Amino acid sequence: MSDVSSANLGNERVLYGYWRSSAAYRVRIALHHKNLPFENVPVSLAKGEQRSAEHLARNPQGLVPALVDRGATFTQSLAICEYLDEAYPDTPRLLPSHPAERAGVRAMAQLVACDIHPLCNLRVLNYLEAEFGQDAGGKKAWVARWLHDGLAALETLAEPVAGDYLFGDTVTLADVFLAPQLYNARRFDVDLAPYPLLRRIDETLTELPSFRAAEPSRQPDAQ
Numbered sequence: 001m002s003d004v005s006s007a008n009l010g011n012e013r014v015l016y017g018y019w020r021s022s023a024a025y026r027v028r029i030a031l032h033h034k035n036l037p038f039e040n041v042p043v044s045l046a047k048g049e050q051r052s053a054e055h056l057a058r059n060p061q062g063l064v065p066a067l068v069d070r071g072a073t074f075t076q077s078l079a080i081c082e083y084l085d086e087a088y089p090d091t092p093r094l095l096p097s098h099p100a101e102r103a104g105v106r107a108m109a110q111l112v113a114c115d116i117h118p119l120c121n122l123r124v125l126n127y128l129e130a131e132f133g134q135d136a137g138g139k140k141a142w143v144a145r146w147l148h149d150g151l152a153a154l155e156t157l158a159e160p161v162a163g164d165y166l167f168g169d170t171v172t173l174a175d176v177f178l179a180p181q182l183y184n185a186r187r188f189d190v191d192l193a194p195y196p197l198l199r200r201i202d203e204t205l206t207e208l209p210s211f212r213a214a215e216p217s218r219q220p221d222a223q
């Protein structure tokens, strides 16, 4: 985060993302779910724009997303979603009010954000190819390995607490992180048959306007 002094507060809200980035997809869902209008500025991962000086000034990690809100720049999709939930408390909440429930929802979101996604992102797959000679098949097998590991645990975690959604009967941060991860899984042809609960919830999510509006194929930079 940068520039949070009230002197710099602006009205602009800009999401720097990429249509197929699942981390940017999470933030799009959260913004739509909270009815917070934003400008979507593409940073092409295909062209390597995430490593441009302009983008590194927003996010020194050279990753998307970055969100500018009220004059401050935020990175890390989980931190951004939690920021939005706290900064705009009068919009639909993504975290429950009860501490134990909050911890349950965060555990699910973090399982995806910290334990599945980092192993399967572009720079890791590029590294596997460049340093270890992995072809498309090898990279798919790698992704499937880590996705199955995480999704199996998520299915088990969800069984006692799922309702219409992954944690209870209202949309939470857990759902915001589930849908993009399953999109990624399909992209890599990972078999989702062993996860009937996750698939049932994902189907419900695809019917929600906020989730639909955030879908990769609906973004202006989609190819």
Ligand SMILES: N[C@@H](CCC(=O)N[C@@H](CS)C(=O)NCC(=O)O)C(=O)O
Pocket: 020, 021, 022, 023, 024, 045, 050, 062, 063, 064, 065, 075, 076, 077, 078, 113, 121, 122, 123, 124
């Ligand atoms: N933990 C970060 C992960 C961000 C991330 O890995 N973004 C990917 C796209 S999903 C990216 O920008 N990859 C570019 C690259 O690997 O060069 C977050 O949740 O924001």
